[in-house]
Structures are given as structure tokens and as C-alpha cells.
Amino acid sequence: MDINEVSTTEDLWTPYKELAAVVDSYLSSDGGSAPYAVHTFEAVLRRQAQAFRALPHNPPKNPTSREEIKRGVTEGVTLPSLGETVLSEELVDEAIIISGLYSKKIH
Structure with missing residues (x-):
């Protein structure tokens, strides 16, 4: 999933589905796309930082x-x-x- 792609059926789980897709893509990459995958992963984590901070609350x-x-x-x-x-x-x-x-x- 492209980090700039906007989902038309956004729901409570969409950000987590996106994160799971990015992690899966990174783990299954052959190494050639690793820098892009790391950048994408970091970008998704930054966008979802507030959700992770809210977990203990x-x-x-x-x-x-x-x-x-x-x-x-x-x-x-x-x-x-x-x-x-x-x-x-x-x-x-x-x-x-x-x-x-x-x-x-x-x-």
C-alpha cells in the first residue's frame, strides 16, 4: 500500500492494516527495495505515533x-x-x- 494512498473505506482498523501491509512488504522484500521499505515503515510509524502513545491510556x-x-x-x-x-x-x-x-x- 502506498503511504500517500487514501482509503475510501477508512475505518478504525485502516491505519493498522496499512502498518501490517508495510511490515509484511518489508519482511518479504528481497533486499533491493529495503531502503524504500524502511522509509515507508518510518513514515507510517510517524503518522500513527499518536495511536501508539495512546495504547497505555x-x-x-x-x-x-x-x-x-x-x-x-x-x-x-x-x-x-x-x-x-x-x-x-x-x-x-x-x-x-x-x-x-x-x-x-x-x-
């Missing part, structure tokens, strides 16, 4: 959001690129587990 668990996700199994949720969709119970369970791993505990 995760917000606390949000009971309202958790209930909204749980209702997605029966009532569905509205997703930006997909519209209204019903979530599988497995997806909701995994989302809650992952959320718990990255949320601060409220004391």
Missing part, C-alpha cells in the same frame, strides 16, 4: 457500550460500512473478552 470499561454490544445478538447493531446487522454470540463474547483485556478497571 485505554478508557475504563463502559457498561452502556457493553450492553449495546450484547443486544447486537438479538436486536442487531448499525455498522458504518455494513448498515444494520445481527452479531453472532461468539463475536460478542470475543469482543467482550478483548475489551476486558484492554480496558482499565474502575476502582
Whole structure:
């Protein structure tokens, strides 16, 4: 992915997908494009620096959001690129587990 390319379907994961693509490209390069790959990697890291700085500052668990996700199994949720969709119970369970791993505990 070109670092100057703008995605038309940008979502929460787009910057991380871009970073993964750049890392994959660098690791699979034959060495001839290594200087370009390093430059691209550094440019992507600079652009995403704020996201990396924010990682240790995760917000606390949000009971309202958790209930909204749980209702997605029966009532569905509205997703930006997909519209209204019903979530599988497995997806909701995994989302809650992952959320718990990255949320601060409220004391």
C-alpha cells in the first residue's frame, strides 16, 4: 500500500492494516527495495505515533457500550460500512473478552 494512498473505506482498523501491509512488504522484500521499505515503515510509524502513545491510556470499561454490544445478538447493531446487522454470540463474547483485556478497571 502506498503511504500517500487514501482509503475510501477508512475505518478504525485502516491505519493498522496499512502498518501490517508495510511490515509484511518489508519482511518479504528481497533486499533491493529495503531502503524504500524502511522509509515507508518510518513514515507510517510517524503518522500513527499518536495511536501508539495512546495504547497505555485505554478508557475504563463502559457498561452502556457493553450492553449495546450484547443486544447486537438479538436486536442487531448499525455498522458504518455494513448498515444494520445481527452479531453472532461468539463475536460478542470475543469482543467482550478483548475489551476486558484492554480496558482499565474502575476502582
